[in-house]
Amino acid sequence: xxxxxxxPAPLLRVHALAFARNDEAVFGPLDFALDRGETxxxxxxxxxxxxxxxxxxxxxxxxxxxxxxxDGQAISRDAIAGRMVFLGHHPGMKSDLSPCENxxxxxxxxxxxxxxxxxxxxxxVDLSIYAHTPLRLLSAGQKKRAALxxxxxxxxxxxxxxxxxxxxxxxxxxLVNALISMHGARGGATLLTSHGAVRFADxxxxxxxxxxxx
Amino acid sequence: MATIAPARTExxxxxxxxxxxxxxxRRELLLAWRRRNDALFPVLYAIIVAAxxxxxxxxxxxxxxxxxxxxxxxxxxxxxxPTLESMFRGDLEDGSLEQMLLAPQPLALLALARIVxxxxxxxxxxxxxxxxxxxxxxLPLDVLPVLLSALLLATxxxxxxGAVLAALTAGTxxxxxxxxxxxxxxxxxxxxxxxxxxxxxxxxxxxxxxxLWLAAALVLALVLAPLACxxxxxxxxxx
Numbered sequence: 001x002x003x004x005x006x007x008p009a010p011l012l013r014v015h016a017l018a019f020a021r022n023d024e025a026v027f028g029p030l031d032f033a034l035d036r037g038e039t040x041x042x043x044x045x046x047x048x049x050x051x052x053x054x055x056x057x058x059x060x061x062x063x064x065x066x067x068x069x070x071d072g073q074a075i076s077r078d079a080i081a082g083r084m085v086f087l088g089h090h091p092g093m094k095s096d097l098s099p100c101e102n103x104x105x106x107x108x109x110x111x112x113x114x115x116x117x118x119x120x121x122x123x124x125v126d127l128s129i130y131a132h133t134p135l136r137l138l139s140a141g142q143k144k145r146a147a148l149x150x151x152x153x154x155x156x157x158x159x160x161x162x163x164x165x166x167x168x169x170x171x172x173x174x175l176v177n178a179l180i181s182m183h184g185a186r187g188g189a190t191l192l193t194s195h196g197a198v199r200f201a202d203x204x205x206x207x208x209x210x211x212x213x214x
Numbered sequence: 215m216a217t218i219a220p221a222r223t224e225x226x227x228x229x230x231x232x233x234x235x236x237x238x239x240r241r242e243l244l245l246a247w248r249r250r251n252d253a254l255f256p257v258l259y260a261i262i263v264a265a266x267x268x269x270x271x272x273x274x275x276x277x278x279x280x281x282x283x284x285x286x287x288x289x290x291x292x293x294x295x296p297t298l299e300s301m302f303r304g305d306l307e308d309g310s311l312e313q314m315l316l317a318p319q320p321l322a323l324l325a326l327a328r329i330v331x332x333x334x335x336x337x338x339x340x341x342x343x344x345x346x347x348x349x350x351x352x353l354p355l356d357v358l359p360v361l362l363s364a365l366l367l368a369t370x371x372x373x374x375x376g377a378v379l380a381a382l383t384a385g386t387x388x389x390x391x392x393x394x395x396x397x398x399x400x401x402x403x404x405x406x407x408x409x410x411x412x413x414x415x416x417x418x419x420x421x422x423x424x425x426l427w428l429a430a431a432l433v434l435a436l437v438l439a440p441l442a443c444x445x446x447x448x449x450x451x452x453x
Contacts, residue, residue, distance in 0.1 A: 058316060059316070060312060060315065060316075060451055060452070061452055080316075081228075081317065081318035082228045082317070082318030084316060086313070086316050088309050088312055089309070090309025090312070091309060092308065092309035092310050092312055092313040093308065093309075093310070094241070094245060094304075094308065094310065096248040096249060097241070097244060097245065104237070105237055105238070105241040106313060107229075107237075108229060108233060108234055108236070108237020108240070108241075109229070109313070109318075109319055109324075110228065110318065111228045111229050111318075134248070
C-alpha cells in the first residue's frame with residue numbers, strides 16, 4: 001500500500017456536501033475523503049442519489065451546500081478539467097461512429113495516457129474485432145466495454161464511475177475490477193457507485209463504503 | 215510502489231485548443247458523412263418550397279423576379295429551422311455533452327466547432343442549390359453573385375443565433391417550435407439586410423452597405439454566440 005502521507009491533502013475531500021432539488025434533499029450532508037490508490041464504493045438503492053452525487057463531484061451540478069476540495073484546494077472547473085474521467089449512465093459516444101472513431105475523438109479532447117493507443121485500449125476491453133463497427137450495431141454490454149476503454153486510454157487520476165457493472169457479463173465485471181485495481185496500483189483513485197447487486201471484490205484496493213439512504 | 219508524480223504529469227499532456235477543435239470538426243464531418251442522406255432533406259424541402267411560389271402566384275417572370283430575393287432568403291431560413299433544433303440534442307442525450315464539458319478544453323471553442331460543422335454539413339448544401347432555386351424564381355443572373363454573398367454571410371449568422379437558442383432549449387421538450395418562435399424575430403434584421411442587398415443589386419443600386427452590415431454582425435456573433443452557447447449548455451446539463 002502506498003503511503004499517502006507524502007502529500008497531506010487527499011486527492012478529493014468532501015465536506016458537508018449536500019444537494020437538494022426544488023428544496024427536496026437528494027443526498028447529504030456527506031463527509032468523506034478519497035486519496036490516491038484508494039477506491040471508494042458508494043452504495044445505495046435506486047433513487048438514493050448516487051448518480052447525483054457523482055454529477056456533483058464531476059462539476060456537472062453545483063452542490064447546494066458544502067465544499068469539494070481537490071488536493072486541498074476548492075474545486076474549480078479549470079483545476080479539475082482533464083484530471084478526471086467520468087463514466088456516466090450514457091456511453092458518451094456517438095452511435096453512428098465505431099468504438100475506434102469515438103475513442104480517437106475523445107483522445108483529441110483529453111489527450112492519451114502515455115504509451116496507450118486506441119487499439120491497445122480496445123484490446124484491453126476485448127473489443128478489437130468490433131473496433132470498426134458502428135456502435136449502434138453493438139450489444140449493450142459491448143457498448144459498455146467501448147465506454148470502459150476510455151478509462152485505459154484517457155489520462156486522469158480520478159475516475160468517477162456510475163454503475164460501471166451495469167449490462168456487463170461475469171468477465172466484464174472482472175475486467176472492471178482489474179481496471180480499477182490497476183488504476184489504484186499506479187496511484188489513481190476511483191469512486192464508483194453500485195446498487196449493491198454486484199459484489200465488488202478487489203482485495204488489493206482500500207475500500208471505503210458510503211451508504212446513501214433513500 | 216505507485217508514485218504520485220506520473221498521475222500529476224498526465225494533466226500536462228492535454229491537447230491544445232486547436233487540436234481539440236480539429237478533432238471535434240473531424241467527428242462532425244464523419245458523423246455527417248455517415249448520415250449523409252439527412253443532408254438531402256433540407257435541400258429537397260427548400261426546392262419544393264421555392265417551386266410552390268410559381269404555382270401559387272402564376273408564371274409571371276416579372277413578378278417572380280421582383281420577389282425572388284426575399285423568397286429565397288426566407289426559404290433558406292425555413293429549411294434551416296427544423297435542423298437547428300437537434301444541434302446539441304444528440305450530444306445531450308447520449309452523454310457526449312458531459313464528456314465535452316469535462317474535457318480540459320474551452321467549451322465555447324467546442325461549441326464553435328459544432329456550429330462550423332453544422333454550417334458546413336447542413337447549410338452549405340442549401341447555398342449550393344441556391345442558383346437552381348434562383349432559376350426557378352427567375353432571378354436575373356447578374357444578381358446571382360450578390361445573392362450568394364448575402365447567403366454566405368446570412369446563413370452562418372443564422373446558424374450562430376440558432377445555436378444559442380438550440381443550446382437554451384436543448385433540455386426542453388417540444389423545443390422545435392419554441393426555437394422557431396424565438397429565432398424568427400431575431401432573424402428579421404438578417405433577412406432585411408440580405409434581401410435588401412439582393413433588391414438593391416436588382417435595381418442597379420449600390421448593395422455593399424447591407425452586405426457589410428451583415429459581415430459586421432457575423433463577426434460580432436462569431437465572438438459572442440459560442441460564449442453564450444457554452445453558458446446555455448452548462449445550464450442544460452444541470453436539468
